[in-house]
Amino acid sequence: MSKTPARKFVVRMIIGVAMMGAxxxxxxxxxxxVAPAExxxxxxxxxxxxxxxxxxxxxxxxxxxxxxxxxGSVAPGTQWDPASLDSAxxxxxxxxxxxxxxVKIGLFxxxxxxxxxxxxxxxxxxxxxxxxxxxxxxxxxxxxRDRGIxxxxxxxxxxxxxxxxxxxxxxxxxxxxxxxxxxxxxxxxKNKSKEIPLAQASVxxxxxxxxxxxxxxxxxxxxxxxxxxxxxxAGIQARANAFAARSAAWAARRVPEALAARTDNGRQACxxxxxxxxxxxxxxxxxxxRGLMTKPEVTLAVLSLDSLAERGGILDDxxxxxxxxxxxxxxx
Numbered sequence: 001m002s003k004t005p006a007r008k009f010v011v012r013m014i015i016g017v018a019m020m021g022a023x024x025x026x027x028x029x030x031x032x033x034v035a036p037a038e039x040x041x042x043x044x045x046x047x048x049x050x051x052x053x054x055x056x057x058x059x060x061x062x063x064x065x066x067x068x069x070x071x072g073s074v075a076p077g078t079q080w081d082p083a084s085l086d087s088a089x090x091x092x093x094x095x096x097x098x099x100x101x102x103v104k105i106g107l108f109x110x111x112x113x114x115x116x117x118x119x120x121x122x123x124x125x126x127x128x129x130x131x132x133x134x135x136x137x138x139x140x141x142x143x144x145r146d147r148g149i150x151x152x153x154x155x156x157x158x159x160x161x162x163x164x165x166x167x168x169x170x171x172x173x174x175x176x177x178x179x180x181x182x183x184x185x186x187x188x189x190k191n192k193s194k195e196i197p198l199a200q201a202s203v204x205x206x207x208x209x210x211x212x213x214x215x216x217x218x219x220x221x222x223x224x225x226x227x228x229x230x231x232x233x234a235g236i237q238a239r240a241n242a243f244a245a246r247s248a249a250w251a252a253r254r255v256p257e258a259l260a261a262r263t264d265n266g267r268q269a270c271x272x273x274x275x276x277x278x279x280x281x282x283x284x285x286x287x288x289x290r291g292l293m294t295k296p297e298v299t300l301a302v303l304s305l306d307s308l309a310e311r312g313g314i315l316d317d318x319x320x321x322x323x324x325x326x327x328x329x330x331x332x
Contacts, residue, residue, distance in 0.1 A: 039091035041066075041298045048088035052080040053180060054253050054305060056327030058318055060293040066092065067289075067314070067327075069305035070184075071258065073176035074247040082183045089187045089194075093297035096196045096288070097184050098281060116211045121161045123215055128155045129162075132216045140226050149229060158215055159222035163270060166225035174240050179247075184302045196299065198281075198288065210271055221270035239263045253328040255309050262306070282307065286317050293323060 039047075041057075041064035048055045054069035066088070074080075089095060123129070130138050144150045149169065154162060188195045228235070246261035272278045285307060292299045308314045309330035319325050 044088050044091045044298055044300065047084055047091060048300065050081055050084035051088070051180075052251055052253070053085070054250065054255055054258075054309070054328050054330075056308070056315065056325055058293065059324040059326075063293060063296055064298055065289065065292045066298070066300040067308060068180060068300065068302045069250070069255070069308045070180040070302050071246060071250050071305050072179050072181055074179040074250065075244040076175050076177050078177070078179075078247040078251050080251040082180075085180060085183055086187060088300060089184065089191075092194070092300035094196050094295075094299040095184070095188055095191070095194045096198075096292065096299055096301035096303075097188055098198055098285065098303065099181050099185065113207055116207070120158055120211060122156050123158055127215070129157065129159065130155055132159070132219060137219065137223055137226075140223070140230070144226065144229060158218070160215075160218040160271065163218070163222040163225040166222075166229050170228055170236065174236075174243065179250075180302060196288075196292075198284070206272070213271070218271065224269045250305065255305065255328050255330040256332045258305060259309060259330075286314055289314055289318070290321065293318075 045055065045057045045064070045066055048066055048068060051068075056067040056069075058065040058067060068085070129141065133141065141150065141154065144166075145152065145154060150162070150166070157165075231238075242261045242263045246258050246263065249255075249257035249261060285303065289301060289303075292301065303314065306313070311331065315325055315330055
């Protein structure tokens with residue numbers, strides 16, 4: 001957390017010593033208190049790196065930007081230091097955190113959304129899943145019905161709603177604990193003045209995008225869920241092992257291993273992932289990060305590890321633009 005209490009103690013101690021010196025001095029001259037030095041970019045980088053997770057220092061002619069790679073929640077037992085991340089956030093001039101969505105919805109809007117959700121649960125009149133699925137997709141769905149996993153009459157269900165039902169039927173028992181995102185979200189909630197405002201869609205725009213979408217666009221989500229169910233207990237255990245490996249690699253800054261251990265949770269193709277607003281936000285990250293390099297303030301940006309370190313990602317983009325990027329190796 002913030003080092004403010006410690007700084008206050010240091011200031012009090014300095015002032016106390018100064019007052020003692022003044023009392024014994026031959027003249028009445030007062031010794032001014034020494035103010036604590038402002039954190040430098042190097043201070044922030046060193047503090048952030050004490051967290052143990054992937055941190056990169058991006059240096060340009062005008063400023064330094066600190067990039068932190070996050071993977072969301074992590075497996076229990078993952079060893080990293082959240083307190084150091086908190087301290088680095090407190091020292092930074094500004095915070096960039098795209099995951100901090102500030103969504104507010106009124107009671108009447110909420111009631112309307114619930115009504116639309118229930119209405120959407122069934123496909124439009126005269127339409128069935130068989131009509132919008134490929135022969136292979138339909139055969140896999142029928143096989144799950146024959147095993148008793150999908151209830152009869154499923155062919156009238158909206159593919160997104162059926163996907164949610166299938167995902168809920170998989171008992172993974174996979175425990176998760178908060179990762180970097182949870183700590184950053186808590187910090188920016190208490191320190192809104194530090195957060196860099198990012199363009200966000202309104203609730204009305206987001207719900208209109210979802211409820212106005214063609215059911216066919218949700219078939220990929222449904223088939224992801226089908227694959228999740230088909231994998232059975234062995235597949236569930238394999239995903240749990242990969243999740244634990246990804247968490248451990250992230251906490252040890254073994255970035256290529258963390259990228260390679262990405263797990264399929266049955267939701268990769270599900271809205272809002274890959275949706276219009278998700279793609280727009282992802283596309284805006286690079287110019288936003290580049291824009292930070294023109295500002296004199298030191299910004300700490302917490303972004304998804306995948307966006308930062310994937311081939312052709314933000315780190316590659318910054319290197320190609322001529323900025324000095326130092327930190328853990330992100331490619332094999």
